[in-house]
Amino acid sequence: MTATRTARERARAELTQEIKDEARRQLGEVGAHGLSLRAVARELGMVSSALYRYFPSRDRLLTALIVDAYNAIGEAAEKADPGQGPPRERWLAIWQGTRDWARAHPHEYALIYGSPIPGYAAPQDTVVPAARVALALVKVLTHTELRDIDGEVAPELRAQAETLTKVLGIIAGPETVARLLMAWTQLFGAISFDLFGQYVGSVDPADSFFAHSARRMAEFVGL
Amino acid sequence: MTATRTARERARAELTQEIKDEARRQLGEVGAHGLSLRAVARELGMVSSALYRYFPSRDRLLTALIVDAYNAIGEAAEKADPGQGPPRERWLAIWQGTRDWARAHPHEYALIYGSPIPGYAAPQDTVVPAARVALALVKVLTHTELRDIDGEVAPELRAQAETLTKVLGIIAGPETVARLLMAWTQLFGAISFDLFGQYVGSVDPADSFFAHSARRMAEFVGL
DNA sequence: TCACTGTCAAGAGCACTGCTCTCTATTTTG
DNA sequence: CAAAATAGAGAGCAGTGCTCTTGACAGTGA
Numbered sequence: 001m002t003a004t005r006t007a008r009e010r011a012r013a014e015l016t017q018e019i020k021d022e023a024r025r026q027l028g029e030v031g032a033h034g035l036s037l038r039a040v041a042r043e044l045g046m047v048s049s050a051l052y053r054y055f056p057s058r059d060r061l062l063t064a065l066i067v068d069a070y071n072a073i074g075e076a077a078e079k080a081d082p083g084q085g086p087p088r089e090r091w092l093a094i095w096q097g098t099r100d101w102a103r104a105h106p107h108e109y110a111l112i113y114g115s116p117i118p119g120y121a122a123p124q125d126t127v128v129p130a131a132r133v134a135l136a137l138v139k140v141l142t143h144t145e146l147r148d149i150d151g152e153v154a155p156e157l158r159a160q161a162e163t164l165t166k167v168l169g170i171i172a173g174p175e176t177v178a179r180l181l182m183a184w185t186q187l188f189g190a191i192s193f194d195l196f197g198q199y200v201g202s203v204d205p206a207d208s209f210f211a212h213s214a215r216r217m218a219e220f221v222g223l
Numbered sequence: 224m225t226a227t228r229t230a231r232e233r234a235r236a237e238l239t240q241e242i243k244d245e246a247r248r249q250l251g252e253v254g255a256h257g258l259s260l261r262a263v264a265r266e267l268g269m270v271s272s273a274l275y276r277y278f279p280s281r282d283r284l285l286t287a288l289i290v291d292a293y294n295a296i297g298e299a300a301e302k303a304d305p306g307q308g309p310p311r312e313r314w315l316a317i318w319q320g321t322r323d324w325a326r327a328h329p330h331e332y333a334l335i336y337g338s339p340i341p342g343y344a345a346p347q348d349t350v351v352p353a354a355r356v357a358l359a360l361v362k363v364l365t366h367t368e369l370r371d372i373d374g375e376v377a378p379e380l381r382a383q384a385e386t387l388t389k390v391l392g393i394i395a396g397p398e399t400v401a402r403l404l405m406a407w408t409q410l411f412g413a414i415s416f417d418l419f420g421q422y423v424g425s426v427d428p429a430d431s432f433f434a435h436s437a438r439r440m441a442e443f444v445g446l
Numbered sequence: 447t448c449a450c451t452g453t454c455a456a457g458a459g460c461a462c463t464g465c466t467c468t469c470t471a472t473t474t475t476g
Numbered sequence: 477c478a479a480a481a482t483a484g485a486g487a488g489c490a491g492t493g494c495t496c497t498t499g500a501c502a503g504t505g506a
């Protein structure tokens with residue numbers, strides 16, 4: 001009984017995966033804007049209406065791809081981390097690994113770090129996968145002796161920083177937490193500017209500049 | 224003769240502007256994704272095909288809006304600059320003014336700093352307006368005594384920095400130029416993260432964090 | 447074994463899109 | 477005034493997301 005039901009569920013799971021794979025393939029070719037449900041169905045040899053049994057709308061398909069993309073870039077960041085050795089080296093490796101993934105999958109990156117596609121509704125499913133890269137960076141700092149940094153921190157930000165220290169379990173002052181958030185912002189700001197063409201005319205091959213930023217931000221957070 | 228020709232050309236210029244205005248209005252409601260040429264034409268009481276006499280394609284209309292948006296955010300940055308007084312105050316004012324504009328026009332901001340809409344072809348018309356915010360920041364530093372910063376700079380980046388010093392006419396070492404580029408990246412990275420919802424769960428009302436970032440980056444570049 | 451139930455793909459169809467073409471009215475120009 | 481350029485209107489094409497209905501099939505309880 002479970003076997004038969006599983007047979008069906010397995011077929012369903014497989015087809016769901018095939019749809020996502022094909023959609024991701026087309027995403028890489030025509031971007032999110034050009035992704036067409038009908039084209040995906042056509043390529044899979046099925047009729048477009050059948051696809052709605054698996055994804056109730058185009059946006060939901062995109063959301064599924066978004067979650068996958070967050071996990072993929074998060075995994076890339078985690079795998080780039082050697083896990084041991086000098087924290088500074090680990091930090092630089094994570095930065096590089098994150099950028100490498102983004103450059104290899106520009107459309108998927110744009111999907112998650114570009115303009116929000118649907119009506120501004122970032123589903124709840126995305127918040128945990130979205131944090132993976134940031135957590136990889138935090139992890140480097142958790143068992144590290146940071147040179148503590150002083151600095152005035154406004155009450156609102158101080159409160160937010162203290163909440164974060166509890167959630168993340170890191171031992172660092174508010175100024176360090178704020179700097180970590182700035183580094184996180186810098187990481188994705190630089191990748192986005194690079195991929196979206198904002199560096200054209202200034203640091204167009206941005207490799208050297210990106211590596212430089214990674215080093216400076218490592219120092220900036222106290223590494 | 225010029226008067227008669229002007230009559231038509233003026234009508235044309237006016238209608239071109241009206242189309243852009245209406246398109247911008249709809250952009251604010253439904254975003255770039257939902258912007259429809261037919262809807263714009265409908266609202267203006269004309270037929271959709273007539274609109275093609277003014278913009279040869281939807282992408283070209285969007286490109287016109289992109290140029291306008293770059294100029295608008297650039298002007299916002301310039302107007303926020305008091306133009307005199309302590310450089311640090313000017314720097315902070317420009318950061319704030321830029322963010323304020325972005326928060327007031329999120330869809331227009333997404334248009335220029337989100338995922339590139341057309342097939343990755345950022346038209347040449349956009350590069351000059353796109354630099355206005357950065358130039359406003361540079362302007363603050365030009366007649367300022369910066370405490371010079373040392374630091375190793377890789378050859379590629381050093382060459383790019385030296386090209387920039389010539390183009391911009393600023394007197395600063397490569398390390399300072401690199402830091403300026405990082406600050407520029409930080410500014411738009413923070414605005415994008417804020418508007419695109421990436422700060423949800425960490426520094427959600429990002430006002431305090433943004434102000435903090437502005438101050439820290441001012442110090443970072445030597446102000 | 448047989449009817450029942452839930453699942454599936456298929457097809458037709460709706461309202462919409464960007465865009466092209468032709469036709470006609472108007473304006474500008476020589 | 478006649479010719480040329482420009483304007484808008486309308487029809488139409490190929491494509492889209494999405495809905496609804498229809499018929500086939502698989503698994504279940506009597």
